[in-house]
Amino acid sequence: MARFNIETAQNVEISKKIPCEKSLPEQLEIMERYTRVHREHLGSSKEIREAACLEVLYPTLLRHIQDQDLTAGRLDFLPIGFGCVTSLGGVGHYCVFRKLKAFRETLPEAMRPRVDALYDYWKDHDLKTLYNQETLQDGILGMFIDTEYPMIATARLSGMMLDYPTLLSLGIGGLRKRIGERLSEDPENEFLTAGLSCLDIFVKCAETLLQDALAQARGASPERADELKRMAAVLENIKEKAPETFPEALQLLWLYALLAGVINYGRLDDFLGPYLAADLREGRLTEDEAYRYIRSLWTLIENRRTTVNGRIIVGGRGRKHPEDADIFLHLAMKVAKDCRYVEPQFTLRLDKDTSEQVWDEALEALGAGATYPTIYNDDVEIPAVAYGMRIDEKTAEQYVPFGCTEFVIQGQSTGTPNICINLLKILTIYMNGGIDPEDGIRKDGGVPIRPLGEYRTFEEFYDGYKRLLDFYLDLSAEAQYHSYEVMNRHVAFLFTSLLMDDCIARGKAVLDGGVRYLGGTNETYGNINASDSLQAIKTLVFDQKKYTLKQLEEAVLANFEGYGQVREDCLACDKYGNDLDTADSMANDLYEFVAKGVRERGIAIGMQYFLIVISNNQLNTEWGLKTAASPDGRLRGMYMNPANNPQGGADKNGPTAMLNSLAKFDARYHAGSVQNIKFTPAMFNGHRDVIKSLFRTYFDRGGCHIMVTVVDSGVLEDAMAHPEKYPNLIVRVAGFSAVFVDLSPDIQKELLSRVLYDEQHSLA
Amino acid sequence: MNNIPSPDSTSVRVSSIQRFSIHDGPGIRTTVFLQGCPLRCPWCANPETQDPLSGKMMSVSQILSVVERDADYYRHSGGGVTFSGGEPLMQPDALEALLKASKASGFHTAVETSGETAGENLLRAEPFTDIFLFDIKHCDAKIFRKVCSGSLDTILRNLEALSKSGKVIARIPCIPAFNMDADTVRGIFALALSLGIKEAHLLPYHTLAKDKYARLGRTWGWEQSGISKEDVEPFACLGREAGLRIRIGG
Numbered sequence A: 001m002a003r004f005n006i007e008t009a010q011n012v013e014i015s016k017k018i019p020c021e022k023s024l025p026e027q028l029e030i031m032e033r034y035t036r037v038h039r040e041h042l043g044s045s046k047e048i049r050e051a052a053c054l055e056v057l058y059p060t061l062l063r064h065i066q067d068q069d070l071t072a073g074r075l076d077f078l079p080i081g082f083g084c085v086t087s088l089g090g091v092g093h094y095c096v097f098r099k100l101k102a103f104r105e106t107l108p109e110a111m112r113p114r115v116d117a118l119y120d121y122w123k124d125h126d127l128k129t130l131y132n133q134e135t136l137q138d139g140i141l142g143m144f145i146d147t148e149y150p151m152i153a154t155a156r157l158s159g160m161m162l163d164y165p166t167l168l169s170l171g172i173g174g175l176r177k178r179i180g181e182r183l184s185e186d187p188e189n190e191f192l193t194a195g196l197s198c199l200d201i202f203v204k205c206a207e208t209l210l211q212d213a214l215a216q217a218r219g220a221s222p223e224r225a226d227e228l229k230r231m232a233a234v235l236e237n238i239k240e241k242a243p244e245t246f247p248e249a250l251q252l253l254w255l256y257a258l259l260a261g262v263i264n265y266g267r268l269d270d271f272l273g274p275y276l277a278a279d280l281r282e283g284r285l286t287e288d289e290a291y292r293y294i295r296s297l298w299t300l301i302e303n304r305r306t307t308v309n310g311r312i313i314v315g316g317r318g319r320k321h322p323e324d325a326d327i328f329l330h331l332a333m334k335v336a337k338d339c340r341y342v343e344p345q346f347t348l349r350l351d352k353d354t355s356e357q358v359w360d361e362a363l364e365a366l367g368a369g370a371t372y373p374t375i376y377n378d379d380v381e382i383p384a385v386a387y388g389m390r391i392d393e394k395t396a397e398q399y400v401p402f403g404c405t406e407f408v409i410q411g412q413s414t415g416t417p418n419i420c421i422n423l424l425k426i427l428t429i430y431m432n433g434g435i436d437p438e439d440g441i442r443k444d445g446g447v448p449i450r451p452l453g454e455y456r457t458f459e460e461f462y463d464g465y466k467r468l469l470d471f472y473l474d475l476s477a478e479a480q481y482h483s484y485e486v487m488n489r490h491v492a493f494l495f496t497s498l499l500m501d502d503c504i505a506r507g508k509a510v511l512d513g514g515v516r517y518l519g520g521t522n523e524t525y526g527n528i529n530a531s532d533s534l535q536a537i538k539t540l541v542f543d544q545k546k547y548t549l550k551q552l553e554e555a556v557l558a559n560f561e562g563y564g565q566v567r568e569d570c571l572a573c574d575k576y577g578n579d580l581d582t583a584d585s586m587a588n589d590l591y592e593f594v595a596k597g598v599r600e601r602g603i604a605i606g607m608q609y610f611l612i613v614i615s616n617n618q619l620n621t622e623w624g625l626k627t628a629a630s631p632d633g634r635l636r637g638m639y640m641n642p643a644n645n646p647q648g649g650a651d652k653n654g655p656t657a658m659l660n661s662l663a664k665f666d667a668r669y670h671a672g673s674v675q676n677i678k679f680t681p682a683m684f685n686g687h688r689d690v691i692k693s694l695f696r697t698y699f700d701r702g703g704c705h706i707m708v709t710v711v712d713s714g715v716l717e718d719a720m721a722h723p724e725k726y727p728n729l730i731v732r733v734a735g736f737s738a739v740f741v742d743l744s745p746d747i748q749k750e751l752l753s754r755v756l757y758d759e760q761h762s763l764a
Numbered sequence B: 001m002n003n004i005p006s007p008d009s010t011s012v013r014v015s016s017i018q019r020f021s022i023h024d025g026p027g028i029r030t031t032v033f034l035q036g037c038p039l040r041c042p043w044c045a046n047p048e049t050q051d052p053l054s055g056k057m058m059s060v061s062q063i064l065s066v067v068e069r070d071a072d073y074y075r076h077s078g079g080g081v082t083f084s085g086g087e088p089l090m091q092p093d094a095l096e097a098l099l100k101a102s103k104a105s106g107f108h109t110a111v112e113t114s115g116e117t118a119g120e121n122l123l124r125a126e127p128f129t130d131i132f133l134f135d136i137k138h139c140d141a142k143i144f145r146k147v148c149s150g151s152l153d154t155i156l157r158n159l160e161a162l163s164k165s166g167k168v169i170a171r172i173p174c175i176p177a178f179n180m181d182a183d184t185v186r187g188i189f190a191l192a193l194s195l196g197i198k199e200a201h202l203l204p205y206h207t208l209a210k211d212k213y214a215r216l217g218r219t220w221g222w223e224q225s226g227i228s229k230e231d232v233e234p235f236a237c238l239g240r241e242a243g244l245r246i247r248i249g250g
């Protein structure tokens, strides 16, 4: 068994969480009750145990309705509880040991032994710990987020996008009926029985919020009292019936998502649009009220603070109600522009037929510095998803990005990225005979590696690297698949399962054979540093014969200290991002090797799909800190390239050249790849037509995605020096946005290193 | 096969090629800066292009292979390729070959010129050029000669001959303490109008190239602070009143 520290931070947490509403003793009691119920149900089925545990949490953990809320439902999380993802609570029956320990410190001495007892129990029952114990391998496969390893793994069920259209059309009562009918055919089915308990929990929660709304209405201003009474009426209506109005549809969807622990919301324009359109048409809502409802939703999502999730998707092909959906889309664009929150991750899908108006609204919001919407190109993504996931194009039209970009099919597939792999670290290990230059630990997994002097051609050298990659890719598919097995052993993710095809029909939980498409994703890092390194090796060692491999390795191992000339030569080699056939083909070759390799292994192990994502959160920087110097000229500890963008500053031929490079990767082999671009306001807002044709051409050429930061030159530098002046400066890090001054200095530096496209000034 | 020189055999001295140029003609463009300039404007933003003997040698097809990479962007944005400098007409054969090749590839072409060249050179380029961005820096020959070391007579003669094509846009660098007084600006506009020119671009003086001078071991020859778009707005008004289409910036 591998050694690991169960208190390691499990995910990126940049946005600060809102503190729990309950008193410390109350929190402790809830966790004790949860633990007791869990223990008492160790002998029950996972479904019954889960339902019993959920009853401990809900409605207890509901927070009070806040003054600005127009839709009800906020939740607290404790260090022990139930969830799907690491960014809210934890995974399955979880204990976040680090947070539990911190909680212990806030208690009076006398109460602390009670926490210790919990800690001891959960050491043996926390789902992620169980997974780690079975899966991790010393030196080779570490836990999230232990950057000393070349590959890390976790158990989680990220990125679920539920079948909300079904929820909205059936309502809770309809769903109950559907489950009941299946249960009458299969009366012993505990998944279905437990599913019914979940619906009871939902109703109880709606009732609790309803009472809260009425109670608050009594002391509120006449206007607010009115809002609260309306809210109570909405809550009453959705306890059983299918929603009939926009506020009801929104409330049902929101409360369900909350209880399911899912943090991405899908194609809201398409499912909410018809309700919104009808309310506007029939005078139940004014446009202004609709705006306020959507804005309130934005605030609720922001307040969940998941950092890299909170996806709302609008636009694109395959919408069932495009006209109604556009009404929602236009209002949402306005909200996104006005709010400038880091979440929700407001996502626009578009294609060749998207109207000028939508384009203009999107560029307007981006130009205002909102960093949203982030834009996906359906013309490329839909056929790519169809191929990559082995589904037909009609189904592929329902792709939705979650997290930093990973795709799932709404209501039909899982796509959680439970593996991250650092391609550059593996290259540095390969070049150093299997030993990581960072810590002197052998990480070759027993793959034979020849001495550097023996390679006569670049192909031989590259081939050796590929063999080591093969080892890691094998392991990645096994670890991903195993995460499903372990999760399935312990939990059913009941709320989620009820709204995923075909769980009810099959009477099975999502990972128990219920989900229609069992997919997964693998996040790759350091892609471009690795391919630029290969390019430098090819050029300097094999083409120009300027250095031997050994000499190059010596320089790299010395972090180029005393080898200034070597580093200059390395830096001068062709780099990806400049629209050069040399470096771009190398990048593409490595990409295809890894991406196809992962995909084939996923199919072989029995998944519908297992695809790489070139998504990137801030791990490119954090992993870079623990990655040795590399032949692309990158120094030890330096950030690695973000997503599939060039290393910051390496692209010198302007935005068309960079976008041309980006568009070269064949989107069929990944399940999402994000592309950053940064402009000054003078460029972006002063030349809107140019920007529009720039993006359109890029999309025409096969570009799949773009995300934009608009910021003036010098501003980021100034914000590093004087953070107090910039509390609201939002930047796109990669697959997520953040308040710049909340980021660590290393990450700030990486953002600064990226090229900022400004107007040029001619005066010749 | 035979001895007719192919465009490929023409070598060109190139200072640099800049993709995604948006100030040297319409749309998204690639600007090819050719090496060499007969003038010495003290505020020149491209001093590295002045020496006719430096730069790097490239063939026409090498240059075109760079230009072609952004063909899709030109199509979408109404852009194309611009030949600038330096003074591109210092290499008249090369320029003609480049223009012909660009036209053969279907690109919109622009030539940015100071006009200081033998008249026939411009006329040779004209059939393959869609627009000329023609500098009119001053209307007083003496001042012009003193400051920029050029002949305004030659330039105006060339401008007159070329303007018949209807392809000329005047470019007026707005340089404090040189041409930024109402009389001079009016004089420049009058000149342009008298030649049938309909559009003028005003380029605000900036000092962004100062560093380049330091790197070239030269000193910056125009001690004035940079100006903004707003600063040239009054002159833009004068131009509009006189009946010209005016744009600030390229």
Ligand code: SF4
Binding pocket: A763, A764, B037, B038, B039, B040, B041, B043, B044, B045, B046, B047, B049, B050, B085, B086, B087, B114
């Ligand atoms: S004409 Fe243009 S390139 Fe020549 S010196 Fe003057 S500003 Fe420089």
